[in-house]
Amino acid sequence: MKAGAVAFLVLPFLLTSLLDAQRSLALRVGRAWLGPDQKLERPVFLIDGGKIVDVAQRGKDGSSSPFASQAERVLDFGEAVATAGFLDLQNLTAPPGELHERVESLTPRLRAEDAYDPFLPSWKELWRRGVTSICLSPDDQNLAGGLAAFLKPGPTEWKAREEAFLKMSLTRSMLNRERRPTSLLGAVDYLREVFEGIGRTEPPAWDPLQRAMAPCLEGGRTVGIAASTRAEIRAALNLVKEFRLRAFLIGVEEGADEMEALRAAGIPVVLRAFAPSAPKRALELPARLAKAGIPVAFCGESTDRYGLSRLRTSMYFAIRNGLPPSKALAAVTSVPAEILKLKDRVGGLFKGRDADVCIWSRAPWDPRARLLAVLRDGTLLWKAPGKDATKVSTRTGAR
Amino acid sequence: MRSNRLFVLPLLFHLGSAPSLLQGQDSREPVNIAVGIASPNELQNLLRDENVLFIKTSAFFDPTSAGKGSREPVWLAFRGRERVGVFSMDEVPPRGEGEEAKRMDFTKDAPGSWLTPGFCDALSAWFLDPASWKERGLDLSVKARERLQPWQKGWDELPLGSGITTVYVPPSFGADQAGPGALVKLDSGGDPEAGPGGALFLRLASPTRKATNLDRGKVAKTLASLLDAAKAYEKARRKWKKERKEYEKKRKAFLDWYRKNPLKPGDKEPSGATPAKKGKGRRSGRRMAKLTPELIEKILKRYPPQLRDRIRKQLEAQMKLQQARAAKAKAEAAPKDGKKTASAKDPKKKTAPKRPAFPKEPKRDPVKEALLEVLAGKRLLRVEVHRAEEIRAVLALAKERKIGKMVLVGASEAWKVAKEIRRAGVSVLLLPETVKQPGLELLPDHAAANAAALAREGVEFCFGSAGRESARLLPVLAAAAVARGADENAVLTALSRAAYESSGRDWKSGATGWVVWSEDPFAPTARVLGLFDGRKLRLLGGGR
Numbered sequence A: 001m002k003a004g005a006v007a008f009l010v011l012p013f014l015l016t017s018l019l020d021a022q023r024s025l026a027l028r029v030g031r032a033w034l035g036p037d038q039k040l041e042r043p044v045f046l047i048d049g050g051k052i053v054d055v056a057q058r059g060k061d062g063s064s065s066p067f068a069s070q071a072e073r074v075l076d077f078g079e080a081v082a083t084a085g086f087l088d089l090q091n092l093t094a095p096p097g098e099l100h101e102r103v104e105s106l107t108p109r110l111r112a113e114d115a116y117d118p119f120l121p122s123w124k125e126l127w128r129r130g131v132t133s134i135c136l137s138p139d140d141q142n143l144a145g146g147l148a149a150f151l152k153p154g155p156t157e158w159k160a161r162e163e164a165f166l167k168m169s170l171t172r173s174m175l176n177r178e179r180r181p182t183s184l185l186g187a188v189d190y191l192r193e194v195f196e197g198i199g200r201t202e203p204p205a206w207d208p209l210q211r212a213m214a215p216c217l218e219g220g221r222t223v224g225i226a227a228s229t230r231a232e233i234r235a236a237l238n239l240v241k242e243f244r245l246r247a248f249l250i251g252v253e254e255g256a257d258e259m260e261a262l263r264a265a266g267i268p269v270v271l272r273a274f275a276p277s278a279p280k281r282a283l284e285l286p287a288r289l290a291k292a293g294i295p296v297a298f299c300g301e302s303t304d305r306y307g308l309s310r311l312r313t314s315m316y317f318a319i320r321n322g323l324p325p326s327k328a329l330a331a332v333t334s335v336p337a338e339i340l341k342l343k344d345r346v347g348g349l350f351k352g353r354d355a356d357v358c359i360w361s362r363a364p365w366d367p368r369a370r371l372l373a374v375l376r377d378g379t380l381l382w383k384a385p386g387k388d389a390t391k392v393s394t395r396t397g398a399r
Numbered sequence B: 001m002r003s004n005r006l007f008v009l010p011l012l013f014h015l016g017s018a019p020s021l022l023q024g025q026d027s028r029e030p031v032n033i034a035v036g037i038a039s040p041n042e043l044q045n046l047l048r049d050e051n052v053l054f055i056k057t058s059a060f061f062d063p064t065s066a067g068k069g070s071r072e073p074v075w076l077a078f079r080g081r082e083r084v085g086v087f088s089m090d091e092v093p094p095r096g097e098g099e100e101a102k103r104m105d106f107t108k109d110a111p112g113s114w115l116t117p118g119f120c121d122a123l124s125a126w127f128l129d130p131a132s133w134k135e136r137g138l139d140l141s142v143k144a145r146e147r148l149q150p151w152q153k154g155w156d157e158l159p160l161g162s163g164i165t166t167v168y169v170p171p172s173f174g175a176d177q178a179g180p181g182a183l184v185k186l187d188s189g190g191d192p193e194a195g196p197g198g199a200l201f202l203r204l205a206s207p208t209r210k211a212t213n214l215d216r217g218k219v220a221k222t223l224a225s226l227l228d229a230a231k232a233y234e235k236a237r238r239k240w241k242k243e244r245k246e247y248e249k250k251r252k253a254f255l256d257w258y259r260k261n262p263l264k265p266g267d268k269e270p271s272g273a274t275p276a277k278k279g280k281g282r283r284s285g286r287r288m289a290k291l292t293p294e295l296i297e298k299i300l301k302r303y304p305p306q307l308r309d310r311i312r313k314q315l316e317a318q319m320k321l322q323q324a325r326a327a328k329a330k331a332e333a334a335p336k337d338g339k340k341t342a343s344a345k346d347p348k349k350k351t352a353p354k355r356p357a358f359p360k361e362p363k364r365d366p367v368k369e370a371l372l373e374v375l376a377g378k379r380l381l382r383v384e385v386h387r388a389e390e391i392r393a394v395l396a397l398a399k400e401r402k403i404g405k406m407v408l409v410g411a412s413e414a415w416k417v418a419k420e421i422r423r424a425g426v427s428v429l430l431l432p433e434t435v436k437q438p439g440l441e442l443l444p445d446h447a448a449a450n451a452a453a454l455a456r457e458g459v460e461f462c463f464g465s466a467g468r469e470s471a472r473l474l475p476v477l478a479a480a481a482v483a484r485g486a487d488e489n490a491v492l493t494a495l496s497r498a499a500y501e502s503s504g505r506d507w508k509s510g511a512t513g514w515v516v517w518s519e520d521p522f523a524p525t526a527r528v529l530g531l532f533d534g535r536k537l538r539l540l541g542g543g544r
Helices: A002-022 A122-127 A184-200 A208-219 A230-242 A255-265 A280-291 A310-320 A325-330 A334-339 B040-048 B157-162 B213-217 B219-260 B293-300 B305-333 B347-351 B366-375 B388-400 B418-424 B446-457 B469-483 B488-501
Strands: A025-028 A031-035 A038-041 A043-048 A051-057 A073-076 A081-084 A086-091 A131-136 A144-151 A162-169 A222-227 A246-251 A269-272 A296-299 A357-360 A371-376 A379-383 A391-394 B052-057 B059-061 B074-079 B082-087 B102-105 B114-117 B119-121 B164-169 B182-185 B193-196 B200-203 B381-385 B406-410 B427-430 B461-463 B514-517 B528-532 B536-539
Touching: A031 A043, A038 A051, A086 A269, A086 A296, A086 A334, A122 A131, A122 A379, A184 A208, A184 A230, A222 A230, A230 A246, A230 A255, A255 A280, A269 A280, A280 A296, A280 A310, A280 A325, A296 A310, A296 A334, A310 A325, A310 B469, A325 A334, B040 B052, B040 B082, B052 B114, B052 B514, B114 B488, B119 B469, B119 B488, B157 B164, B157 B469, B157 B528, B164 B469, B164 B488, B200 B366, B213 B219, B219 B366, B219 B388, B293 B305, B381 B388, B388 B406, B388 B418, B418 B446, B427 B446, B446 B461, B446 B469, B446 B488, B461 B469, B461 B488, B469 B488
Parallel strands: A025 A073, A031 A081, A086 A131, A162 A222, A222 A246, A246 A269, A269 A296, B052 B102, B059 B114, B119 B164, B200 B381, B381 B406, B406 B427, B427 B461
Antiparallel strands: A025 A043, A031 A038, A043 A051, A073 A391, A081 A357, A131 A144, A144 A162, A357 A371, A371 A379, B052 B074, B074 B082, B114 B514, B164 B182, B182 B193, B514 B528, B528 B536
C-alpha cells in the first residue's frame, strides 16, 4: 500500500522528467560562464538527451537565432546569466549518525551511497541553491570512512552515478578512546601499517581491508583526507608523498600556516563553507591558496541562520578578501569536477557536457543575484516563483 | 593605527593635513542634484572655511536627504560629520586663491566610488563578556554601558571590511528584560567610543522556546501587566509627592509655632513626633481590634465548635483587659480636682500643632520608571515577538496604551502582517533564526525575504547580527533582500538610519560617520577606501 502510494507520487515526476530530458531544448540567456575563465555574450545552448549538444552566439540585434528550428522547446531567460550547476564535493546530508561507523575506524569498504535517501526534502533545498551534483561522503569520524558517491540527488536518482573518492580523516573527530587509533600519530601509523602490508604481500593473500585500500596506492583511487590543524595537514601531506596517493585535502583550517608545504605538494584543497563568524585568516585563505597556484574548492552547502546559501556566501567573502571571481566560480564548479576526474561531464557549459545549468539574475557571486532556474540533465529542475523567472516558448512560437 | 594593520597601504591623514588631490576641473557633464545649497555665496563661504572637507565620489547615498542621494559624480561638503552641501561638477570651481577647505577626489583612483553613511549593526555582541551573553535574570534597569569591555580585539575588521562603523550592544542576550544598550562607534581609529543608547528590551516570545497557543495568547497580557504595574507605581509616587508637599506645609507650621512659643523647662515635648517603633514579634506593628461582644461572636464563627468555648474565654479576658486599659487612660487624661492642666494654664498651648509624620515613600523601582519613560514617549521599547498573532496583539496594545516608539525584534512572520505594521508605524529588527519551532512559518531565505516583503510594504526595517564577527553578513543579507525585490535605497537605509534609530536615538546626517567605497557597496569586489568620522579622514589602501 505504502509502495503504491510512493509510486503514485513519484511516477508522474519521473515520467515528466524523462520526457523533458528526451525533448530537445534551446536555452537562451544574456551571458554565460562556459567555464570559470570563459565568458560568452548572448549564447544559445542546444540541449538534447540531457547533454549540451551545441553552443552558439546570437547576433547583437537579435537577428540570428541559432537552433530555433532544431529545438522542440525554447527557454528564453532574457539578460540572465548562466553558469554550470554547482558541485558540492563533500555533502553530509543523511539522517544523523548514518555517515560513519562507530565500532571500527578503518572501514574503506563502506559506501556512502547506502545511506542515500532520494526522497529527503533537503535535496530540493540544494537545487534552489544551485547545487545540481554532490558527493555524498562519509563524515570525519573514521580514519578511512568509506567511498563517497557522486550523484545528482533527488527522486530521479536512485543510485550513485560514480564512485567518487575514498574518504579519510586525520582530524580529532576520528579519535575514539575505545578503538584504534587514539592519537594522530597512532592514526598515521595505522595507515602506514595497512599500506606497507599491501606492498609486502601478493593480491591473493590480501585481507578484505587491504583489498579495499590497495586501489588508492600509486594514484589509483582518489583519496580525500580531512585535516584541520598544522600537524594533521603535515601528516596528510607526508602520507600522500610516501605512498604517492592521488589526494586532496578537506578542511585545512590552519592551512595559512602551512602554505609552503601545500605549495610544494601541489594537491587541491577543499575548504568547508565559511561560518559567518570565521576568523579573518580563514576568509583570506582561499585567496592565498589561489595565489600559490593551489586549486581551491568549497564544500558543505547548507542553510545558515539567515537562510542564505553557504556556498555563495563563501564565494562572496573569498572574493571580498582577494580571490578573483573566476576562481570563486571555479571553486564550486570546475575544480571539484577536476578533482573527481569528471571534468568532461560536469563543472562547465561546454559542448558535450551534462546540461546542468543555473540561471541567475546577475553573476552568482554577487549577493544581489537571484537564482531564477536550475536545469539538470536538460530538465527544468527548479524555477523561482514570480514573474521574473522565465519566459518559455515552444517550437511553434519560437523566434 | 591598529585598525589598519590588515592593509597593504595603510595611511592615516588628519583632516588638517589631508592632501588636496583635485587640481583641475572635471570634464563630465553637469548634473542637477535635488539636494544641496543653491546659493553661490554659501558655496564660496564653504570653500573659504578651513573646517570644511569636500569629497568627490561617483555616487552617494544619504538617508537624510529626500532624494536619498545621487548616482552621478558630485562634490559633497562636510563640516564635522554633517553633510552641509551637495554640488554638481560644474558648480564647484577649480581650486583658487584664498580657499581653505580641503578637497579629496576619489573618482580619479576609483571611477565607480561610492559614499554612504557608515553601517550600523542594530544588535551586536561586541564588547560584552561572552560569559554574560546568555545571562538571564536581568531587568530593565541594567545598562549595557556599565558592562562593556572596550579592550576586546578584532572589532576593527568591521569598519574596514564591511563598512560597519557603529554597533548597538545590549546588556545581555539571554535575559527576557534588559535595560538601555550602548551605541559604540568603531570608526574613530582608536578605541571604540561608547555613547548613550536608549532602547529597553522585552522578550515576550522566543523562537527557541517551546510555547503553546495558550502561552502565545498571554504575550500581550505580559506587556499589559508590566505597563499596568508601571502606571500603578506612577500613581503611588504621585500620591506620595502630594503628601510630601502637605507634610512640608504642616512641618513649617509646626516649627513656626514652636519658634513663637518655645518650650519652657518642664514642658512636655510635642507628641506624634516619631512613628511607633516596630517590635520584633509576629504581630508587631499591628494593633489588635477593639473587641466587642459582637466582634467576638463574629470571630468565633471561624473556629470549629469544639474550640469556641476556650477561645471565647480568651477573647472575653482580652476584652476586659482592653476595657480596663481604656478606663485607666481616660482617668489619667481627665483633669484632677483642684489642679489645672498645662493647656489650661497656657491658653496658647491649646492650639499647638502635632508634629507631622513624614509620608512613607513608595520604594523606587527603576524598572517601572524605565517603562514610564516608554509610555511618555521618551524612550524606545524593543519587543521580541515572532508569530503573526503575537505581532498583532502587541501592535494593538501599543495603540491602546499609546506607546509611541517601538521596534519589533525578530518578527519572523512580519511578512504576513506587513500592512498592519506599516499602519502602526513601528519598525522591525530582523535577526538570524536559531531554531525553527513547529508552527513558525519562515520564507525560504527567510531574513532576506522578510526584509523584501517589509520593504515592498514601506515598513522600516533593519538588521542585527546577534553576534560579533557575523556582523559582516549584514551587507550580504541586505543585498539578498535586493535580490528578492527590495529597493536598494530602502536596504541602504536599513543598514544605516533605521538601524541607528532602532537604538532609540534620533538620526542626523553623518551620525554613523561616512564610508567611501571603491564601487557599489554591495559588490563583492568593493573595498573601503576611506572612513570619515567628522574629525579625521582615514584613507585605506583598498583592503587587499
